[in-house]
Amino acid sequence: MPNVLAISGSLRAASSATAVMEALIGLIGDRATVSRADIGAVPHYNADHDGGPGAKAFIAAVSAAQGVLIVTPEYNYSIPGVLKNAIDWASRPGYNSVFKGKPVFLVTTSAGALGGVRAQAAVKQVMTAMLADVHQCPEVVVPQAVAKTIEGRFADQATLDFAAPHLAAWLARLG
Numbered sequence: 035m036p037n038v039l040a041i042s043g044s045l046r047a048a049s050s051a052t053a054v055m056e057a058l059i060g061l062i063g064d065r066a067t068v069s070r071a072d073i074g075a076v077p078h079y080n081a082d083h084d085g086g087p088g089a090k091a092f093i094a095a096v097s098a099a100q101g102v103l104i105v106t107p108e109y110n111y112s113i114p115g116v117l118k119n120a121i122d123w124a125s126r127p128g129y130n131s132v133f134k135g136k137p138v139f140l141v142t143t144s145a146g147a148l149g150g151v152r153a154q155a156a157v158k159q160v161m162t163a164m165l166a167d168v169h170q171c172p173e174v175v176v177p178q179a180v181a182k183t184i185e186g187r188f189a190d191q192a193t194l195d196f197a198a199p200h201l202a203a204w205l206a207r208l209g
C-alpha cells in the first residue's frame with residue numbers, strides 16, 4: 035500500500051482546491067494511505083535556519099511518500115507563495131532533495147474559466163528544477179472550481195471522471 039502525500043495550495047478554510055483534493059482522495063480510496071500536508075505551518079524559507087517543526091514535518095512527509103498529489107489554485111498566473119515556500123524548503127540539497135525522482139500528480143484549479151492552466155506550467159517548471167517525476171497525462175485543470183464546490187464538497191462528476199483513469203495509472207506506478 036503506497037503512501038501518498040496530498041498538498042493543497044490554498045490555506046482558505048472553504049478552498050475549492052482543497053475540496054478537489056478531498057474528492058481525489060475519495061477516488062484513491064483504499065489504493066493508498068493518504069496523509070495531508072500542513073503547508074501553513076511551514077515558516078518563510080531562510081537558509082540561515084533549519085525550518086523548525088513545520089518545515090521538518092513537511093520535508094519528512096515528502097520523503098516518506100511514494101507519491102505526492104498537488105492540487106493548487108493559480109495565483110497571478112503562477113504558484114501560490116505558500117506552496118512555493120514549502121516546496122523550496124523540501125528542495126534542498128539542490129538536485130538531490132526528497133523530491134528527486136518523486137512521482138507527482140498535479141491538478142490545478144481556478145474560480146475562472148482557465149482552470150489554472152498557467153499554474154500547471156509554473157509548477158511543472160519547479161518540479162523539473164527538483165528532478166521530480168510529474169505524471170505525464172492530459173492536464174487536469176478545474177475551471178469554475180468555486181462554483182463547482184457546494185457546501186464544501188467538490189460536486190463536478192465530469193471532472194472526476196476525467197481525472198480518474200489518469201490518477202489510477204499514476205497510483206499503479208507507485209507500487
Ligand SMILES: Cc1cc2nc3c(=O)[nH]c(=O)nc-3n(C[C@H](O)[C@H](O)[C@H](O)COP(=O)(O)O)c2cc1C
Nearest residue numbers: 044046049050051052107108109110111144145146
Ligand atoms: C492572490 C490571488 C491571485 C489570483 N490569481 C488568479 C490567476 O492568476 N488566475 C485565476 O484563474 N484565478 C486567480 N485567482 C482567483 C482564484 O482562482 C480564486 O480565488 C480561487 O477561489 C482560489 O482557490 P481556493 O478556492 O482553493 O482558495 C487569484 C486569487 C488570489 C487570492
